[in-house]
Each structure stands twice: as structure tokens, then as C-alpha cells.
Amino acid sequence: xxxxxxxxxxxxxxxxxxxxxxxxxxxxxxxxxxxxxxxxxxxxxxxxxxxxxxxxxxxxxxxxxxxxxxxxxxxxxxxxxxxxxxxxxxxxxxxxxxxxxxxxxxxxxxxxxxxxxxxxxxxxxxxxxxxxxxxxxxxxxxxxxxxxxxxxxxxxxxxxxxxxxxxxxxxxxxxxxxxxxxxxxxxxxxxxxxxxxxxxxxxxxxxxxxxxxxxxxxxxxxxxxxxxxxxxxxxxxxxxxxxxxxxxxxxxxxxxxxxxxxxxxxxxxxxxxxxxxxxxxxxxxxxxxxxxxxxxxxxxxxxxxxxxxxxxxxxxxxxxxxxxxxxxxxxxxxxxxxxxxxxxxxxxxxxxxxxxxxxxxxxxxxxxxxxxxxxxxxxxxxxxxxxxxxxxxxxxxxxxxxxxxxxxxxxxxxxxxxxxxxxxxxxxxxxxxxxxxxxxxxxxxxxxxxxxxxxxxxxxxxxxxxxxxxxxxxxxxxxxxxxxxxxxxxxxxx
Ligand SMILES: Nc1ncnc2c1ncn2[C@@H]1O[C@H](COP(=O)(O)OP(=O)(O)OP(=O)(O)O)[C@@H](O)[C@H]1O
Numbered sequence: 001x002x003x004x005x006x007x008x009x010x011x012x013x014x015x016x017x018x019x020x021x022x023x024x025x026x027x028x029x030x031x032x033x034x035x036x037x038x039x040x041x042x043x044x045x046x047x048x049x050x051x052x053x054x055x056x057x058x059x060x061x062x063x064x065x066x067x068x069x070x071x072x073x074x075x076x077x078x079x080x081x082x083x084x085x086x087x088x089x090x091x092x093x094x095x096x097x098x099x100x101x102x103x104x105x106x107x108x109x110x111x112x113x114x115x116x117x118x119x120x121x122x123x124x125x126x127x128x129x130x131x132x133x134x135x136x137x138x139x140x141x142x143x144x145x146x147x148x149x150x151x152x153x154x155x156x157x158x159x160x161x162x163x164x165x166x167x168x169x170x171x172x173x174x175x176x177x178x179x180x181x182x183x184x185x186x187x188x189x190x191x192x193x194x195x196x197x198x199x200x201x202x203x204x205x206x207x208x209x210x211x212x213x214x215x216x217x218x219x220x221x222x223x224x225x226x227x228x229x230x231x232x233x234x235x236x237x238x239x240x241x242x243x244x245x246x247x248x249x250x251x252x253x254x255x256x257x258x259x260x261x262x263x264x265x266x267x268x269x270x271x272x273x274x275x276x277x278x279x280x281x282x283x284x285x286x287x288x289x290x291x292x293x294x295x296x297x298x299x300x301x302x303x304x305x306x307x308x309x310x311x312x313x314x315x316x317x318x319x320x321x322x323x324x325x326x327x328x329x330x331x332x333x334x335x336x337x338x339x340x341x342x343x344x345x346x347x348x349x350x351x352x353x354x355x356x357x358x359x360x361x362x363x364x365x366x367x368x369x370x371x372x373x374x375x376x377x378x379x380x381x382x383x384x385x386x387x388x389x390x391x392x393x394x395x396x397x398x399x400x401x402x403x404x405x406x407x408x409x410x411x412x413x414x415x416x417x418x419x420x421x422x423x424x425x426x427x428x429x430x431x432x433x434x435x436x437x438x439x440x441x442x443x444x445x446x447x448x449x450x451x452x453x454x455x456x457x458x459x460x461x462x463x464x465x466x467x468x469x470x471x472x473x474x475x476x477x478x479x480x481x482x483x484x485x486x487x488x489x490x491x492x493x494x
Pocket of ligand 1: 221222223224257258259260261262263264265315316356358377388439440441442444
């Protein structure tokens, strides 16, 4: 019994333990599921708050969009109102303008009608008078003569005034139209120079050419070595023929020491070939600065206007046309040179370019490329010096006292006549030998000094002693100058 009781007790304890284990298990499961439910609840709450946020934001955006739309519509309405208002105003103005135009037009028509009426009545009256006058003239012979004379005088007056104005205008145009770069020109000194110079030059040319056959000097007062002189005469003939045959001119380069007759020869050449002549100096271009290009173009435009063709002589050409990549050359000078190259790029039928320089090697290669004829002007040889001495003796001594009458017989201030004794051919030859190395200019100046010495003397007489004295003095001065310049005597003769 006791045993049974114990077994039952054990059984009971066992069941109790099982029950407790089951209960614990159950509690754990319950707890887990509760936690899971809680987590789910928290998650749901979070999701709900996110969704609420989204909804709130969407609502706000919608409200904003509605607000914006409303504002846009309002602005659009305002714009439309303004446009309609402006349109209405414009239409109103256009209408007003049309109205005033119409009023003006009517007023003009009325005024024109009134004017026409006035003119018609004036014309009728005039014709009545003219008719009456004509009848009177035709019936009265005296009146007829007076009328014809009056009309003829009037026509002559009109014609003379017109032609006179044309001549005066031509003169003004030539004088004022001459570019400032030109220092000397055969064009436009006088209004009649065009006609007169042609007559004079053609007659004098004929005479000179005839003379040249006799004297062997076809270049007026220019004394050159015979071979150089011949070359210049040939060039003058060729240039004249070129012009007649309308073929392009040939450009020239004259080089040699100063005072050897380059400018004189160019002047003579232009005269012999029947061309106009204009001289400019290369040194005048640099001071023009930025104006130089315009002036060069002006010069060529002016030169092109010459009907006979123009010989443009550029003295001291190296000052303007020197090598372009020289460092001291300014940008303006370079542009001026380029302008000249541009204007002389093609063979020209209007302009002959004659350049003169003492330093031909300094010229830009493009300039040298434009030259067709190169002529060297050396210092005069003994024969040329002899001729030069005779020429200037004649000019400054022999002709010194001769009276010259100016235009319309006006007398010029007169020089005293010089008495010449003992100036033989031999004395002149001697002077020619002594003046070796002298340029033509120096010989001319020597003779001016002789003249001054004569006028400074008591009797106003030139004898061989005084002449020799001045020559010796000038020769010594020449040597001194050469020494100071430290240069060697350039070669003479050809
Ligand atoms: N061959 C010459 N025959 C006559 N006179 C001359 C000659 N050469 C020079 N002369 C005299 O010298 C002056 C200057 O001559 P010209 O101007 O022709 O020389 P140039 O060679 O052009 O000189 P530059 O190179 O200095 O310009 C003339 O007015 C003239 O009096």
C-alpha cells in the first residue's frame, strides 16, 4: 500500500514536472509570438508614419502647383490685357495719322490747284506780252537788230563764262589737287600749261634734237659721259614709242654719287619722251607717319590722271624704299613701302617710275625687281668737267650782265656786266684737270664762287689769275671736305 502510495507520488511528481515543462515551453512560445507581434506592430507604425509623410508632401506639392498655376494664369491675363490695350492704342494712333495724312493730302491738292491756276494765268499773260513784243520786233527793223545783237551777246557771255570757269577750275584743281608729297611737277603750274607746254616742248624738242646732232648734246644743259647720254636718249625715244603704241612703260633706276645730274637727266628724259614729270623725295615719306599710306595712294591716283603719262621721279629713294626687314624701319614706313609695291605690281601704261639713289644696294629686293633699266651716273670725267666748266662759265660769267626782260617787257633787277680777259681754252682745260673728283654740282658751285669773287673785285673783271685762285681754293676745300668725311674718292668716268 505504501509502495503503491510512493509510486503514485512519483507518478504525480513526474506528471507535475512534465506539466511544468510543458507550461514553460508554452510560455516561451507565447512570449516569442508576442514579441513578433510587437515587432510587426512597430513596423506597421513606421510604415504608416512614412506613408503619412508621403501623403503630406504630395498634398503640399499639389497645393504649391495649384498656387503656381494660379499665379501664371494671373500674369498671362495681365499680359494679354496690356497687349490688347497697346493694340487699341496703336490702332487709334494709326487712325489719327491716316486722318491727318488725308487732311494734308487734300490741302496739298488744293494748293497745287491754286498754283497751277496762277501759273497758267502768268504764262498766258507772258505769251500775250511776248506775242506783242515779237510782233513789234518783226515789224520794226531797228528793234530786230537790237534783239538779235542782244541774244548773240548773251550767248557769247554764257559761253565765255562757262569756258572761263572750266579753265579756272582746271587750274585750281591742278594746284590744289597736287599731292603734298610732290615737290616739283610739270603739271598744273598755269592753267594754260597743258596746251602751251605741249607746243613749247614739241618745238623745243625738235630744235634741241636738231641741235644735238650738231653739238653732240641732246640733253639740254645736262653734261654726261657720251655713252650714258646716248643711253638716256635711247630710253627717251623708247618711252615715247611705248606711249604711242600703248604698251607698258619701263621703270628706271639712276644711281651714283650726289650732284651728278640724276634729277636733271630724269627731267630731260620726261620732256623728250613727251611725258609729264613729278618729283618727290624719299625722305618726305617717314615724317608722314600713319598718313604715309594714304598719301602714296593719293599720289598714284593723281599720277594716273595725267593724259600724257607721268614720269614719277623719287629722289633719295633709299630713304623710303630700303630693305623691309631693317630693324630701324617703322611700321608706318613699311606700310608705305608696301603701298608703293602694291601700286607698281603690274606693268603700267600711266606711270614710269624713275628712282635715284646714292646707295642702290639698300633698296628692297621687291623694289629692285620692278626696275627694268639701271643707269649709273658716275662723277664727271675730265672731258665732262671741261664741258661743265664752259657751261657754267657761260651761265654765271658771260651771261651775267645781260639784261633779261620779264613778262610783258618788265625789266628784271640787273647784274653788273663782267669783263673777261685771258680765260683761254687752256686755262679751262687746266681747271678741268685740277677738279678731279668734283661732281657736276661742285663745278656749278665753283663757278658761282668765281662770280662772287669777280663781283667782290674792284673792276668787276675776270682774269686768269683770279680764276686760277678760286679754282685752287675750291680744290683745296674739296680735299679738306673729303678728308673730314673720311671717305675715299669715288671712281670717275664710265
Ligand atoms: N651732269 C650734269 N650736267 C650739268 N649740271 C649738273 C650735272 N650734274 C649736276 N649738275 C649741277 O648740279 C645740280 C644738281 O644736279 P642734280 O640734282 O641733277 O643731281 P643729283 O644727281 O640728282 O643729286 P642728288 O643725288 O644730290 O639728288 C644741278 O642743278 C646742276 O647745276
